[in-house]
Amino acid sequence: MGKVTGRGRSRDSSAPTLPRLKLFRPISWYGGRIKSLSDYIEHLLTELGRLGLGIHEIERHDRPPNTQTVLSDLMSWLCTLSGEAYAKLVDWRALDLSVLHTRLERDRSTKPRIELSAHITKMNNLSVRWHPKGWRESTLDWHRTDHNHFNLITHRKWVEPPDFQWFEGDEDPTFDSRPSNELMYIRGVGNLRPEPIDSYGPYATFNRDVLDSILISAVRAAYETLIDQLEQNFDVNVLDAFEFVVRDENHGDDELSRRFLTHRVVGWSLEDAAELKARQAQKAREQQEQRDREEFAELPRLHNFTIASFVDALLIASSKKRTGPAPSNETINRNTGKALGVGAATVRRMRELLERYAPHDLPALLRPESAPTTNATARSNVVRLQPDKA
Numbered sequence: 001m002g003k004v005t006g007r008g009r010s011r012d013s014s015a016p017t018l019p020r021l022k023l024f025r026p027i028s029w030y031g032g033r034i035k036s037l038s039d040y041i042e043h044l045l046t047e048l049g050r051l052g053l054g055i056h057e058i059e060r061h062d063r064p065p066n067t068q069t070v071l072s073d074l075m076s077w078l079c080t081l082s083g084e085a086y087a088k089l090v091d092w093r094a095l096d097l098s099v100l101h102t103r104l105e106r107d108r109s110t111k112p113r114i115e116l117s118a119h120i121t122k123m124n125n126l127s128v129r130w131h132p133k134g135w136r137e138s139t140l141d142w143h144r145t146d147h148n149h150f151n152l153i154t155h156r157k158w159v160e161p162p163d164f165q166w167f168e169g170d171e172d173p174t175f176d177s178r179p180s181n182e183l184m185y186i187r188g189v190g191n192l193r194p195e196p197i198d199s200y201g202p203y204a205t206f207n208r209d210v211l212d213s214i215l216i217s218a219v220r221a222a223y224e225t226l227i228d229q230l231e232q233n234f235d236v237n238v239l240d241a242f243e244f245v246v247r248d249e250n251h252g253d254d255e256l257s258r259r260f261l262t263h264r265v266v267g268w269s270l271e272d273a274a275e276l277k278a279r280q281a282q283k284a285r286e287q288q289e290q291r292d293r294e295e296f297a298e299l300p301r302l303h304n305f306t307i308a309s310f311v312d313a314l315l316i317a318s319s320k321k322r323t324g325p326a327p328s329n330e331t332i333n334r335n336t337g338k339a340l341g342v343g344a345a346t347v348r349r350m351r352e353l354l355e356r357y358a359p360h361d362l363p364a365l366l367r368p369e370s371a372p373t374t375n376a377t378a379r380s381n382v383v384r385l386q387p388d389k390a
Helices: 002-013 037-051 070-080 083-089 097-106 208-230 255-259 273-303 307-318 329-340 344-357
Strands: 113-120 126-132 182-186 235-238 240-249 262-272
Touching (some): 037 070, 070 208, 126 208, 240 273, 273 344, 307 329, 329 344
Antiparallel strands (some): 240 262
């Protein structure tokens, strides 16, 4: 009986164990256009080899047989670079040469104008299409009698004549065809979720959130590669842009990893490009304003002299001699710097900050004209004229 019991324990101990979680190493997002699409694909393929995984193992399997998604489509797009759709775009016979000639007479650097839009379809795929510039503002012209069934230029009312005399596109996709003006089509982009996951669960085989972070960075790099390519020959109005949320993370125990954190993408969205640019510009102005205020507050500590000492040195340097012209601003900056032991550029910067945040601390001679005066006439000092009594 003991042997039987032992065999039973042996069977229990040999029960299958869950696969070990394989961890993709993230890649930093540095902003701008530093990394190319090939950089991200190279990183992903390197990680797949290190972890012993195949591309098919990280693609989605919820819609067989259509299991190839983001990575496969990116690699395919990198080889074809828009293919037939791009060939139609650069066909000069579609251009309205008379409109272009008129524009070229005003500006010799004129290029044909196009719009580039991107959206996530209801099946969570990314579709990037081009249209002649002004397409978004144009409206359908129901009363036009000379319209061509295939040429969409003749179907619409244009605010400004487009640079194309022929345009066809925006066809409904079918199981084996895409719209003829679609320059990029990447499946599964809307399913990418780079938000950090606290627990991957018992059946996870790899860190999906980090993988999605790399993939969405690659998608954005491909989109910006396309924009760069188009801008070689066209004046491109980009209507939609990617917005990223980035978080600094430490993915190593060594000193180098602690010093250089990974700027990992943890969120993304497609936004109106003009609105996004305005928000980013406003944020940049606010951040610069905050830095300038902090710098102004730190001036005495940074340079080891008070604001009052700086103003006194400015007064001495700006005083006019008995003969000769009044000193110029650069002469004042240079002489003030010599007196305080700093460079003229430092004096120039300190004067700029004083003019902005404490203009009344400057001598009246050097005070900006926009600064409000302190001796304005008060209403109580105004003598009101009394009408003559009849």
